[in-house]
Amino acid sequence: MRIKLLLVSLVTFCCMATTTFAQVKVGVEAGANLSKFVGTSSFPSEKGNLKAGYQVGVTADYEFKNHLMLMSGLSFIQRRGDLKLGMNYAGETPVMTFPKVETKINYLQIPVALGYNFRVNDNFSLIPSVGVYVAYGFGAGKCDLNLRGNNANSVGWKPLHGAKEYGLDAFRHWDWGGTVGLKAVIGQHYTLAFQYSVGIMQAQTHYGLRNSTYQLSVGYRF
Template sequence: MKIRILLVLASLLMVYNANAQFRFGVEAGVNVSHAMETTGTKAGYNVGVTADYSFSNNIFIESALKLSSQPYGDSGPIGTYYWDKLKNEMEEYCSESVSPNYLILPIRLGYSFILSDKCRLSLSAGPTFGVGLFGRGNLKYTGPADGTVEKEKIKNIFDNEDGRELSRFEVGGSFRLGFTFREHYCIGGEYNIMRVTGEHRPFTHINVFAVNVGYKF
């Protein structure tokens, strides 16, 4: 009896492995990002490698390891100053443009629909994780009285000497809709909502929409 059970399990495992398929690929695209507590929406990029594992003809899990640029901009008053002799309350304004670059790892479970012999539609969702690698920042301060402008550049926003560094880690959810043509050529749209963790953060969440093209080997 035990031998029969083992033979059945072995047969099921062989069928499972026969239906499973593991594929690598490359992908690149354009990001449009907006941090929730800021005023600016900016364009970036993403590029990296992908890996798919098919459990059946329809169910799959997909992942990627990408360099992703997630820039943001902001402007507004940063403090109260008394510039004139009457001590009138006036504000100094600051505008900033920051371009953080992350190494991201999305892991999504998906389902694909066969539209034709040469085209598939897929939907997938899952968690994604990111770690900040490098990024620059540009700040511009404008005084309220005489319009005096001061500019400041930050070489690495993740390792700033004056203590204003951006937290490196982000975690969130990823949603993707994609098309595959002739089993190799891919185009898709992604929406990622990321939460920036840690103490040093000018915002708590950033939304990233991406349009990508890729090739599966």
């Protein structure tokens, strides 16, 4: 009896898992982004202009019976930014200013959003969403850093190195914040998605900088 009960339970679980998996729409997306830094620091720093990067990843969307959707995935995203810092650093020998600082940081990012599927017709849907993301910066290489002062020049620095370089604090590896987005599904398979994300965690504490990113992606849902 116990074996029969176990077999029935196992079959029931497999059927439920198969049904659930069938309702999950897995896809791939790729596109470009524009990013910059925002912040409320009292330092006299300009947050710079929007800089172009890119992203590529996989998506997983689950739709409930009431058309609410749970949307997630995993993506590689390159965020770029620049700063024009006119701040003198006391204690440096010589005292320096940073007229231009560039960053190019690579992240692995996981969003989790709640959306609603507005089915316009059988071949076209619009899905607005709101949620959160968490990202980990795993690489940046050398970025341009222009110095102004005695014996100053242009050098390369590593914003994720962890140590202060030339009096400039490193960026954090971890980042998290909020997202809003709009996805169009065309012909049940092709997607066009716009998303805006802004960091809640400070990416760099000295200037109170947070990431701000606009993303546009095209994709295919299986």
